[in-house]
Amino acid sequence: MIPLSLKKIANITNGKLYGKSLIIHNVIIDSKKITPGSLFIALQGKKFDAHNFIEEVLHKGCSAIITQKKIAFKTNYIIVENTTIALGKIANWLRKKINPQILSITGSCGKTSVKEMTKSILKKYKNTISTFDNLNNHIGVPITLIRLEEKHKYGIIELGGSNPGEIHYTSNIAQPNIVLINNIYYSHLEGFKSLLGVSKAKSEILSGLQSQGTVIINLDSHHISQWKKKIKNKKVVYFSIEKKKKVISFLKILKYIRIKHVSPCTHLLEK
Template sequence: MLLSGLAEQLDGEIIGDNVEISALSTDTRALKKGDTYLALVGPNFNGNDFLMEAESNGAIAAIVSNPISKHAQPLPLLRVKDTHLALGKIASINRERSTARVIALTGSQGKTTVKEMIGAILCREGETLITQANQNNTVGVPLTLLQITDQHKFAVIEIGADCHGEIEFSAAMAKPNIALITNANAAHIEGFGSLQGIVEAKGEIIGTAEESASIILNADDENVAQWIERAAGKKVIQFSAANPQADCYAKDTVVGKKGVVSFTLSTPRGLERISLQLLGKHNVTNAVAAATAALEVGASLKSIGEGLGSLVPVNRRLNPRVGFNSCCVVDDTYNASPSSFKAAIDVLVLFPERKILIAGDMKELGSEAEESHREVGRYASDSGVDGLWTVGDLSSLASAELGKKGKHFATTNELIYACKALAASDVVFLVKGSRGAHMEVIVDELIEAGGD
C-alpha cells in the first residue's frame, strides 16, 4: 500500500515522499529494515522523539502525531491526530481483509492458558495465529491482528484490560466470530471499582461481536446470567467443569498424584477422554472452555484430545521444576488473585512431600486487599499446607492466619536463605504472588542453585 492510501483511510497528512509501505513496528529497537515506524505516545514516553533512531534502523516511513518541520524530518511521514487510534484503525483494516475465523477471549483468570489450549488444538486443523506472550492490551491486540495473513485459517486473540472500555476497544478491532469469557472475579479490582464493574467490563466483548457470532460463557460463573442477557439475539454456548446442563462439560474427572488431571469431555458431537499435562483441577474448566471454542470453528474431537494433551505448563504458571538440594519448586509467579491463590493451594496439597507455600503480595485489590490476604491465609490453613512463608507489605496478614506454621520475612534474601535451609527431595515449595511482587526472583534463585 502507498503511504497516500493509508493517509486517506486515517485522515492524515503526508510529509515527504509517497512511499510503498508494508510491515509496521512501534519499537525502534525491534524494527526491521523496510518497516514503517508508528510513534506511540504514553504517560512516560513519546515515540515521536525517536524518528532518528527509526531512520537509522531502516524504517522506510513513520506515522507520527507531533507537528514535524519539513526541514527536520529524517524520513517520509504520515501525521495523524492520534497514533494509538491509527494503530487500531490499521489493525481493523487488516482484520476485515482476512477470512480467518477469529476467536477472542477475555476473563479474570485463565485467559492465557485457554488461549494456548485453543491454539494447540487449532494448529492441528490449519494455520493458526495466537497472541504471543502477554500482548493482550490495547497495543498488543492490534499488533497481533496486523500479523494475520491470507494463510491463516484461525486467529486466537487474548484480550485483557486495566479499566472500563479497553476490552471494547480491542475486541472491536478483532471483530470476533467467537467471543469467550472465562470468568469474572476480584482480580485487578482497582481499575474497575467493584466486582460488578469487572463483570460489566468482561461483558464488553459481547457487544463487539457480530449478530452471527457465537458467545461462549462459563455456566459455573455466578455472573453468567448477566452475560446471557447482554448476548440477547446471539447464539450462546455454555461450558462447565461438571454441569451436564451445559453444552460442553467434563465428567469422570480424575485428579492424580501431584495434581495431574484427566476427564471425559462431553459435547454435542460425542465424548473424548482428555489427559492433561497441566496441574490442577481448575484446568478442567480451562480445557472445556478451549474445547467448546474449538468445536464451534469445526475442530475434530481427535484434534481436541491431541491438542489438549500436548500442552505443557505455560511459563510461570504452576510449572514444577527441580530446585536446590533436589527439592521441587512449583513456579506460579506470573500473577495472583484470591481465586488463583486458592487454585494453587489446591494443587500444592496434592503433593505427597512436605508442602510450603511461598507467598508475596496480591496487588490491585483496593479496599479488599487486607481481607483478601487473610482469606488466602485461612484457606491455606484449612487445606493443610505444612507452612506459609511470606514476604511483602500485606502478605504477613496471610501467614499470621497459620500461627506457628506461618512465617513472615523482612526481605526476599532472608526468605531464599530459609528455603535453601529446608530444601530436600521430600519438600515442595509453591511460589506465587502478583507480578509486581517479583516472586520469580525466589524461583530463579532456587532453580539456579538446583541446576535445573
C-alpha cells in the same frame, strides 16, 4: 502483514501523507526492533513518547513514520491525530480484509493458558495467529492483528483489561466470530471497584462480536445475569463444574470455527 502503500495507510488512518507513497511490508512500534524499509508508529503515552526516537529510527533505515507531529527530517510520514488509534485502525482494516475466523478470550484468570491450548489444536489444521504471551491490551491486540497474512485462517486473540472500556476497544478491533468468557473473579479491583464491575468489564468482549457469532460462557461465573441483553439472539454455549446440564464435547465448540475430526479434549455444557 500484507503489503500496503503509504497512501492506503493514510486513508485507513484518516491521516495526511507527506512524501512518497512507498509500499510497506512491516509495521514496528519499538525503536530497538527497526528493520530497513519498515513503518514506525510513534506511540505516545503518559510516561513515554516515541516521537523522541524518530531520528534514531531513520538512521536505522526506517522508510516511513506515523506521527502526531510534523517531522523536521526529510522522510516519508503520515500525520494523524492519535498514533495509538491509528495503530488500531490499521489492525482492524487488516482483520476485515483477510477475514480469518477469530476467537477472542477474556476472563479473570486462565486466559493465556486457554489461548495456548486452543492455538496448539488449531495450528494443526490451518495457519493460526495468536497474541504473544499475555500482550492482550490496546497495543498488544493490534500488533498481533497487523501480523495477519492471506495464509492465516484462524486467530486466537486474548483480551485483557484493568479499567472499564479497555476490552470494548480491543474487541471492536478484533471483531471476533466467537468469544469466550473464561471466568469472573476478584481481579483488578482498583480499576473495576467490585466483582460486579469485573463482570461488566469482561462482558465488553461481546460488543465486538459479529452478528452471527457464538458466545462461550462459564456458567459458574458471578453476575452473568447482567449479560442477558448482550447475549440475546446469540448462539450460546455454557460450560460448568458446579452446574449439571447436557454435556457436550469440545468437538462441538471447534465446529463453530469449521474444524472437523478433532478428538474431544474437554467437556462443556450447552444451553
